[in-house]
Amino acid sequence: RRRERNIASLVNSRLPQKMIDFLKVAGELGQDMGWEVYAVGGFVRDILLARPNFDLDLVVEGDAIAYARRLARQLGGRVKAHVKFKTAVVILDDQRVDVATARLEYYEYPAALPTVELSSIKMDLYRRDFTINALALRINPGRFGQLVDFFGAEQDMKNKAIRVLHSLSFVEDPTRILRAIRFERRFEFQIGGQTLRLIKNALSLDLFSKLSGTRIMHELQLIMAEENPLACLNRMQELGIMEAIHPLLKLSADRVQVLMELGKVNNWYKLLYLEPRVVPWKLYLLGLTMGIKRDQIGQVTSRLRFTTKEEREFLQLRDMIGDALMRLMSWREDKSRLSRLSAILRPIPLEGVLFLMARSRKEHIRRGISQYLTRLRDVTIDVSGTDLQEMGLAPGPAYSAILVRVLEAKIDGRAQTREDQLRLAKRLGRALSRTCKEGDGS
Template identity: 30%
Template sequence: MNFSAQLGHNSIIRLVQESAADLGLETYLIGGYVRDLLLKRDSKDLDFVCVGSGISLAMQVAEKAGLKGKVTIFKHFGTAMVHIDGLDVEFVGARRESYRSDSRKPLVEDGTLEDDQNRRDFTINALAISMNSANFGELIDPFGGVEDLRKKIIRTPLDADITFSDDPLRMMRAVRFASQLGFDIEPDTFEAIKRNAERLKIISQERTTEELNKIILSQTPSYGFKLLFHSDLLHQFFPEMVALQGVDTINGNTHKDNFYHTLQVLDNVAKVSSDLWLRWAAILHDIAKPPTKRYDPKVGWTFHGHEDKGARMVPSLFRRLKLPLNEPMRFVQNLVRMHLRPIALVKDVVTDAAIRRVLFEAGEDIDALMQLCRADITSKDHSRVSRYLTNFDRVEAKMKEVEERDQLRNFQPPISGEDIMGYFQLKPGKEVGEIKEAIREAIIEGIIPNEREKAFQLMIQVGQQKGLVFNSNYDEKK
């Protein structure tokens, strides 16, 4: 199989071919770009392996491209990268690897193309195309990677137990590729993942989470999570999610399997949004159901307060999983805390006050919250789902009406704490908070409009009821 016609017009590949010829280096395009070429998928990065110094080849390519001095070198690994025309082009010298049992960092020696293909994680990533003039464009496929692409399977080139024991992160990568490509993991390879799952503990949480996020961002992330669960990989780093799985029955009363419900919600979100943090909110929205699960003979299974407890769990989970502890965490925490609120509006008579309260508390997250709540409607009863979604349409229309009228998107109280302290000569404290709360509640309940003048009058009234004294030197215009 020869790809010279497809690759001959690629300016970067021509540049690498010329540079390799200048240095007399046997060179091959390898890995993901070759795989994606065969799958007719776009690929952002190009990886080249040469029998010799990958760093020297990178520097030669950079010089020819007018990028001299702009080579990123990883000397310890013998690799180098050049950013050309928006693409990351990486170069490595062919090598053979050996591993210690307590580390995924290999002992590296110079090697041949065959050695380099042997060390690759999967057959579909061991495919190489020659950049050499004698056989330019020729595909080198020693492990049947083309056939595995045809069969849509993930398989290791050599003994899977050795492959995964040497570098346990490859197990997460197997699931990630299966999830991204919609492939199956070959049975013997999957059994090796199960046997070696506990080896994942030697991998840093940052690297594990990096692969996990790529699974979450795949088109149907539930598939990846099912593979993680059944391989026991999920148990190694996310026991709280594992605890969602299972169904209990007492006196004929059964609750839904919250693990598979969560995966359905995640897939529903994935259909409408590629936002990683909205998908994390879907994953965590019911995370506190196991610790809040109770059986009440009168009403059956309950999970009272799981939304509040779940929100309290978010920071510790983000910290342990090495996820960002700033705005993304706040966003996820807010959605977990509020995910039942719009659903309650569907069930109840929709009052303006109830709408205002949700709009106020959700703030800029309201659109994402509504996407999550729609995704959370899962049932085998299609008419029930349809009925709920129709009710949501009505609630969202009402939200739009109230929001436009009362200007509650990103609500900021028309009276600030500084106003209250200045008018009544107060220092920061309980009374200031109580007045602000009274104004907020009055706006939410529709007692006063969301306007400064009316809010200022209410501030004076509440302050007088508390016996506060007016500051005669107060200038409202300041």
Template identity: 30%
Template sequence: MNINLSSNIPKKYREQLYSVGAYAKKLGLSAWVAGGAVRDFYLKRPTLDIDLTFSGNQESVAGFCVKQWGGGKRKFSQFGTFRVNMADGLKFDMVRMRKEKYPYPGALPEVEFSPKVKDDLFRRDFTVNAWCFSILPDTFGQTYDAFGSQKDIDNGIIRILHDKSFLDDPTRMLRAARFAGRFGWKLAPKTERLLREAVKGEYLLLLTRERFSREFLKVLKEEKIKNIFLLMEKYDMLKFAWPGLQWHDALLRTQDVQERMGILVCTLGASGEDFLRSLHLPKEFSQEILGAWKVTREKMSPLGSLSPLQKEILNAVLPGLPPMALEPCFVRGRELKDLGLAGRRISGALDRVRQAQWAGEVKTREEAQAFLKAH
């Protein structure tokens, strides 16, 4: 069933989208909002990411948006996509209507432009994301629902569009759990069966670790993260992130992705560092997490100051630490030299003080000095 969604679109977005559609009409293009934004507008959920698809070259439309509302644009030449990040925080991903084919399982798709918006919708992951509405002035807000998207949204059903969907793009396995967990929806019976077959066939191992990592970080951004993890456990998908990875209630303390990653790394114990390095994340993202992980392994107060993020991670995974446990060691190697210690005796004495401070046995610099004299 096709309906009109114009009244569901917030006024600010409606005005911007109408302007984009009017400009596209001047160029002789058809123009649609497609994908997850349509779902979110229908559900009256907030969104800042909007996919737009056009019947022809969209580059001048991207330039129009930047000129009208500020910000910048970026081209992804591999897929002919323009991303416009506007000054007000709204993001448009603009593509030319296309169809895709996958040269082999898990590969990035090969793109072929198509005059049919139905082809563009068919390349989506699930029916709930395969819906669109026109932004041309004469038909603004009018939906085109070729795959029963509205019905599946109303019924809370996650359904793939064709039987080879998970094989073509195994990231859809993670997205199935992510959307089901986010909205409290269920997988259609056939989709669930195909997902279990995909897990058994280890389709997620067809992905590069970088692609897996990008999709896993999206899981860590989700508000309903526990629901998603429990679904990933149910379908035995967490093992593809790392053997032994499991849900930890400390993840509910924060919605910060870096902190959540740090919690997972630290709760993995000895293999936490290997897990983090396997994800090929930026160095600046990983280094603080590794610093916190090292403290969990040593179980001693640090020699230097910890960052606020590191303290948050450690307090999350090690609740009940004494107040001074995460503060820098009360004494320094230089002081131990002044006491006549040298070599390994210095490091041994430092470790004893750090362990005592970690355990709350020494709470001040003076107590640390007295501890040294007694031990």
């Protein structure tokens, strides 16, 4: 058996105390039940790379569901079990932990592995995507902190390399191509030479066309949630993957430009910690599909297996943006009112508003949209329907007309206080009832 390095001191220095305590408890329970328990995957990788990661995955060389139930009972949490997959999720107040059973029968390996010689943790790790994700950390007492590295992950981390575990990896699961790119760009690693050849080979076999749109979309969503999605998309283009997904998705120079702007705007918004949060793929997909004609967009959304509802919403969003772009052209900061800008933007979902901000070359429009997002969209007025009733106005459609006008006035700084707003509402009410009477008379 290869020597296992003990990284307990690294674990202790890089994880929050709460997490260390949890791992200890989880290891002791494994010991009690007579099973080895490991932390695995990205969690272990990120300890070594000194990156915060609180998504803990445990693997038990035993019955994961029975283990998870006892762990939850001990810590006062809940369990969601997937009997078919022999996995469970332990849900605690401030933490979710995935627990899996180390199994021998994940895939049929064409390479006819000498299965009997492999421990179950080794088999479990062997089915994973890259060496850096195929690490395990023992947590049972006495062995706590021992790093299980069968495939040279530590060496690959030193060399900053993304490497698969065997040559059929991409044939088994082509989504790993997108995962390779995602990790490469995230860590600023390089996909290894042999691994890159295997990717090119898989692409030349057109394995992407057999991949379901749902799985591609899932990976695209993960890519777009990365710190720098454009770096991933550029790499995908370089390898011909964008067109392999759909010819209409070729990453043109124009699209790169817009995606860059979208990245900036997205980061700006993220730093403001405003609600709602951006759904990154909704934002970036607008850039990726820029220039595709309305009657062709369905080709892309159906390749990516959008539901009818998702497709309708995406088309609507694109239409709203097109319409808003036209209306924004005539908006002038000096002469037009902020309330008008607000009225243009209000019906548009956040991702659309950010897209408009990224697309606007005119500085005053960007500034206006920024004001809208940070201030205007949250403006509420201090008068209500009850106030209108107390003024003796008959309830009806006039109410919302008046309240909208009051809101506009407040946004434009013409009715800041409740008194101002009541006065304005009264005036509008009188004017409205006059026009109604005139209307009755004619």
